[in-house]
Amino acid sequence: MTAMTSSPGASRNDRPLLNRRLAEFGTTIFAEMSALAVRTGAINLGQGFPDTDGPEQVREAAVRALRDGRGNQYPPGPGVPELRAAIAAHQERRYGLAFDPDREVLVTAGATEAIAASLLALVEPGDEVIALEPYYDSYAASIALAGGTRVPVTLRPGDGPRGGAADRRFSLDLDELRAAVTPRTRLLLLNTPHNPTGTVLTREELAEIAKLAVERDLLVVTDEVYEHLVFDEGGHVPLVSFPGMRERTVTIGSAGKTFSFTGWKVGWITATPELVTAVRSAKQFLTFVSSGPFQYAVAEALALPDAYFTSFLDDMRAKRELLASGLTAAGFEVYRPAGTYFITTDVRPLGESDGLAFCRALPERAGVVAIPNAVFYDHRDQGAPFVRFAFCKQTPVLEEAVARLKSL
Known part of the structure; x- marks a missing residue:
């Protein structure tokens, strides 16, 4: 951007480029944690996308x-x-x-x-x-x-x-x-x-x-x-x-x-x-x-028959149980979800209190990526100890993640 002619007061070039409505929003936590998964080779249970195609x-x-x-x-x-x-x-x-x-x-x-x-x-x-x-x-x-x-x-x-x-x-x-x-x-x-x-x-x-x-x-x-x-x-x-x-x-x-x-x-x-x-x-x-x-x-x-939707739900229910049981065994307090394909956990039983710091360290500690719930709150202190895991992954991937989390 070229310099503007000088004039009394601040130049318009001194204004932040990002408009004030978006000033509080930077790179999403999903981008940060997914990049961390790639860098460390960790299993990505952070971002909510399946690792297999649909029908x-x-x-x-x-x-x-x-x-x-x-x-x-x-x-x-x-x-x-x-x-x-x-x-x-x-x-x-x-x-x-x-x-x-x-x-x-x-x-x-x-x-x-x-x-x-x-x-x-x-x-x-x-x-x-x-x-x-x-x-x-x-x-x-x-x-x-x-x-x-x-x-x-x-x-x-x-x-x-x-x-x-x-x-x-x-x-x-x-x-x-x-x-x-x-x-x-x-x-x-x-x-x-x-x-x-x-x-x-x-x-x-x-x-x-x-x-x-x-x-x-x-x-x-x-x-x-x-x-x-x-x-x-x-x-x-x-x-x-x-x-x-x-x-x-x-x-x-x-x-x-x-x-x-x-x-x-x-x-x-x-x-x-x-x-x-x-x-x-x-x-x-x-x-x-x-x-x-x-x-x-x-x-x-x-327009798929009801059998598809029933099978899809049954498959996700089994994966929910697999990951929920594994997280419980690893020491998390687990909030078993009634819906979605995410599990929220509390890290305080593991001696932790800061979910963001916990998630940033987890790939190196256990080879698994999760998402800190605090980023979804205006009142960050309310969400500080909570961490989200996704179970929309292949069963062997979830089993390996559970095995890795045992190290905690």
């Missing part, structure tokens, strides 16, 4: 779309009709929710774009956005980009509904949530099943959240990308299914977590025509369109 027939559907010339040019802005129809059919088949594929479905570049576009579209500068802490790091960045003020409501560790060590969970204090709502609150940003804690909000909790949203006339953006990874009986319950929520809820879904094709970046929202139109207004200036041939493949994936 062969879905991959072949993408190849077929490429060869047939479908999606090699710009697809329609809202998404290809086949995928929008498949998303609507999925919502009706799984949950009895009827959405018009032409007016109430929007395909996005993964859930991350869906979150960003929703917040950019619906939040004005100065609006407050309540999010359940700890939260996925893109939530904070998207709220900042929209000029909103994030208001964290912290999930806290404790015993679940059944009690006992095996039922320890991170729970939502509904009174704390109610108290967080002010006249400036515009939107609730929810995530269930919840990353990173693995908590699945109960039907009773969801009913109270819905009642609060209606009473205070709040919009809700709900990230449900782990909807097919709920291990407890009853499965996933969409927030939009509760009274009064249809007209105020943007529901976000994604193919990456369910079909193990995270690199395809195919996500979507379902909502009323008015909400879809608003979100599309922001989305069209982010990526415009994306993932052309993969959209056709995901349309076929969503």
